[in-house]
Amino acid sequence: MFNQAITEPQPVVPACSDSFFFLRFAIAESTMLIGQIGYPQYNIIAAIATPEGELYSTSDPSRLCPGHWKCWVASAEGERFEVIWWPVQPKAIPIEHKNLVLRATVYIDGVEVEQGILKPRDWLAGRHGWINGQQADSSTLRHFQWGSRELLDDKNKPKKKIDPKNLNTIRVVVEWGTQPRLRTRKIPIAQRNWSPVRARPSDIKFDNMSAATLGDSSPHKADPRRPPFRPAPGLNPRTFLFQYASEDWIETQGIVLKDHASDEPIFPKEPKYTKR
Template sequence: MQITIDCEEGKVIMEALIANPKCWITAREGEAFEIHWFGSGPNSYKDLDIRATPYVDGTEVDSGILSANERKQEQSGWLDGYQVSEDMARPFQFGTLELTDDENMVPSTRSGAPYTIRVVLEWGRSRPPKTRRKSKNARRSFGNLSITNVLHKKHALVGNFASVTLGEPVPSEPMLEALDFVQEENTPTVEFIFRYGSESRLAGLWTKAQEFLTK
């Protein structure tokens, strides 16, 4: 997906990619996925980083930062999961939905954005947090994020039993510290929304579309 924004100095282009969906991502149980992003802009943007913040079914996940130097080398940013230690991460993967009648079991964020992976991109500058800059031996702390696969029946789409979950921890590239990020003033924030569905659900929609087009 690509979005172009006109500004006084020229065009700002921002891109985000999960698969290569025209509309919906086919979610196969146990299949992992990655989030990639890139951006370009006029000369005033050349020293800016791009932060990507994903929201899985409304739940915010770790942000990732594509540095200005990486952009100059035409690299893209990528996130493949949630970091649980310096060298271990739980990968993003598709799972199976659990339906319930109990609203207390489902976070309000989950009910408001089912079947979605939202990616927010921002331009700005990043640096180590002040507390860590004072100590060379300081280390990043890691949280314990939980993404539920439970959804209330009234919010479910008929035939769509797909969900996003976090897999078991696997080795990852070392990540020793989180960076502070400050968004640059007068730069755009761009939001990409990807929707996903189980293979059977999407196959049914495609069949109905073909029947409609051939009438």
């Protein structure tokens, strides 16, 4: 169910494809696919993990176009999950880029849900950024959790219009940039009462009823607004598209997950992640 530890990349030339890249950005494959491009500052990985730091297995990632990848991942109803990201071989990144932050923006079913910042001192030390839910207000967090899609009557419209092609996707956009020291006004993030669970039957694709949801609220003190951010010129963002479904559904579709099961998680029990 989970991927094993990072391995050395092997040379490979990925081809662009019309297919999407899904939820596991496998550590080994993602390293070799991104790393072979030849620009260390682009060596970025995004993945879906358990709260204990173990990575979910995925299908082999495919490249849609430069900087845009997709793969499948098996959801597990009732389990919490987290989005994590980090640069590969941080010490190889050119010195002129070592003052940059690495921001991740998470979209569930096409709707922007949360952002997080990984600061230079953290990624240079080998730490990972992580987002484990949506900060509802200054004292409350709603955790990411796998669930089931709730159907609406076709005559009823969801509170938030969702493009059917975005259903059952988690999109993570990672980009380099800076945080201005000016007194820039912070901006509120996505609407806080949005539920990604509800959809009309006509929007469901091939009876895939899995959903990435926002679970019950729990105490967590943090600023629910976006911190100031300025994209770094010349460094394009990386997009990781994770398509999700139950393991049974994935098997019936003939999709193969790479199961690199291991007794040890890929990260320590107390991972050195930096929260938002």
